[in-house]
Amino acid sequence: MALPDLASQLEAQLGEAVSLNTSVSDLTTYRLGGPVAVVVRVFSENDLVTVGQSISSAQDEIPLIVIGRGSNLLVADSGFMGVGIILDGEFTEVKIEPGLRVTAGGAVPLPVVARQSAAAGLTGLEFLVGIPGSIGGAVRMNAGGHGREIREVLDRARIVDIQSGKTRICRADDLDFSYRSSNVKRHEVVVQAELRVSLDDPDACRKRIDDIVRWRRENQPGGANAGSTFKNPPGDSAGRLIDSAGLKGLRVGGVVVSEKHANFLQAEEGATARDVYELMKLVQRKVKESCGIDLESELHTVGFDENL
Ligand code: EPU
Numbered sequence: 034m035a036l037p038d039l040a041s042q043l044e045a046q047l048g049e050a051v052s053l054n055t056s057v058s059d060l061t062t063y064r065l066g067g068p069v070a071v072v073v074r075v076f077s078e079n080d081l082v083t084v085g086q087s088i089s090s091a092q093d094e095i096p097l098i099v100i101g102r103g104s105n106l107l108v109a110d111s112g113f114m115g116v117g118i119i120l121d122g123e124f125t126e127v128k129i130e131p132g133l134r135v136t137a138g139g140a141v142p143l144p145v146v147a148r149q150s151a152a153a154g155l156t157g158l159e160f161l162v163g164i165p166g167s168i169g170g171a172v173r174m175n176a177g178g179h180g181r182e183i184r185e186v187l188d189r190a191r192i193v194d195i196q197s198g199k200t201r202i203c204r205a206d207d208l209d210f211s212y213r214s215s216n217v218k219r220h221e222v223v224v225q226a227e228l229r230v231s232l233d234d235p236d237a238c239r240k241r242i243d244d245i246v247r248w249r250r251e252n253q254p255g256g257a258n259a260g261s262t263f264k265n266p267p268g269d270s271a272g273r274l275i276d277s278a279g280l281k282g283l284r285v286g287g288v289v290v291s292e293k294h295a296n297f298l299q300a301e302e303g304a305t306a307r308d309v310y311e312l313m314k315l316v317q318r319k320v321k322e323s324c325g326i327d328l329e330s331e332l333h334t335v336g337f338d339e340n341l
Contacts, residue, residue, distance in 0.1 A: 034091040036114060040071045042087050043116075050074040050121075057113065061103030062165060064257045066306040067112030067336070072100070076122025078193055078200070081222060085195030088116060097195070098335060099222050101170040102142060105259055109336030110306045118195075120169060124224055129153045133231060134188065139169030139224045143176070146228070151238035155230035157186050159241040163249050165260060169223035174331075175210045179245055183226075184210035191225040192217060213264050213331060254293040257300040262313060263328040271328050272296035275316055278323035285312040310334065313341050 034042070044051045051073050057066040075081045088095045096115030100106065124138035127149050135155065137146050147162035160179040164171065171183045172190050187205040194201070201207075209216040217223060253260075263271035275281075275295035283290045287304030290312070291297040298312055317328050330341040 035093050036070055036091075036095060039087055039091050039095060039116070043071065043073060043084065046083050046087070047073060047075075047080060050076065050080070054112075055117075057100075057103070057106075057108040057117070060100050060117070060119070061106050061108065061259070062257065063103075063107060063259050063300055063306070063309065065110075065300055065304055065309070066108035067110045069098075069100075069108065069113045069115070069117040071116045072119060073116060074119050074121045075124075078123075078224060080122075081118075081193050081195055081224070082198045084116065084118065085193075085198055085220075089196055097220060098333070099169065099173075101140070101167040102165060104165040105170065105174065105332055107259065107306055107309055107332045107334045107337075109310070109334075111336055113335050118222065120167070120222070120224065124169075129155065133229070135228045135230055137168045137226055137228065139167060139172075139222065139226070141168045142166075143168065143171055147242060150228075150230055151242050152235060154233055154235040154238060156233035156238050156241075157230040158228060159238060159245060162242050163245045168226050172208070172223040172226050173215060173217045174213050175208075175215050176213070179248075182210070182212075184208070184215075186228045186230070188227040188229050190223055190227075193222045193224050194218070194220060195222060196220045252294060254291045254297050254299060257304070258291070258297045259332050261296045261331050262298050262316075263296055264331045266326050266328065269326070270296075274320050274324060274326060274328070278320050280316055280319055283312070283315065283319075285315060288312045290316065306336075310337050310341070317341065 054068040055072040058064045098117050100117045120140035124140040126138045128136040143161035143164045150158045160181040163178045272295045286308035287301045288308040291299050
């Protein structure tokens with residue numbers, strides 16, 4: 034079965050949850066990039082298994098991306114000839130339990146988890162307010178900020194392998210976390226995370242949230258970007274290195290190295306995904322020339338000739 038047949042099968046099974054040729058610009062923080070051939074909103078683990086079975090029974094290999102909040106994703110202007118999954122429904126729920134545990138579905142935005150926990154007088158998750166992704170994406174890439182990473186607060190994650198239809202429930206130790214990395218595979222979807230918190234005064238929690246939001250406003254640009262473009266090399270900061278190489282303001286087409294924080298590449302009106310990709314390559318080359326360090330992309334790039 035080829036992609037169009039798969040799309041028809043999924044439409045027959047899941048109805049309006051399936052949309053064809055959806056522009057990824059509406060689904061990513063960069064607000065650019067081409068169409069995703071098949072987007073499926075999944076509302077339950079059953080839906081996920083249905084999608085997985087259809088993809089697995091296709092003769093052609095069907096590429097898959099989990100789109101999440103699209104805050105770390107760059108899709109080529111020519112688009113993505115595969116299936117993009119967006120979690121919805123039960124995956125958008127947050128449960129705050131008296132037993133000092135916060136349980137959040139994979140689709141829940143990190144700032145929502147941070148704010149709801151703080152309002153309930155639970156501390157430990159304030160740092161998540163500064164990260165624009167989803168809980169599922171954060172577990173997959175061990176997202177972090179303000180000196181903390183999700184692995185430090187993760188108790189258990191529930192992960193569905195959409196190839197096999199099996200679910201695994203993992204402790205943080207099972208996920209081989211390291212800086213911006215875990216062992217979660219491309220065909221696995223993090224559908225839920227249980228996070229550890231402790232009791233505190235709600236006002237103190239809210240103050241920490243406000244401090245982080247203020248820090249971000251002062252130190253990071255708004256607008257269309259995907260946060261940090263490159264991972265920090267061991268012991269240094271990608272932003273500092275790009276800045277030291279004199280690259281603030283460097284431009285390809287409609288994309289420019291931010292004057293506010295050099296690890297942010299800002300897309301202006303009319304920018305293309307190719308502009309972002311070419312500017313990433315140019316920055317990598319110039320930083321390598323200037324200090325010998327290879328910067329590695331933090332973004333998931335899809336549909337380009339090589340991964341950066
Ligand atoms: N710096 C410069 N010039 C710049 C930018 C930064 O000299 O243009 C210097 C700063 O002065 C500072 C150092 O570089 O001394 C580190 O900068 P910053 O504190 O902004 O932190 P970062 O390492 O650039 C990391 C995360 C961010 C997270 C912040 C806050 C990575 C790649 N980035 O940035 O995460 O928000 O810390 O904790 O780990 C993201 O991953 O998308 C992201 C935004």
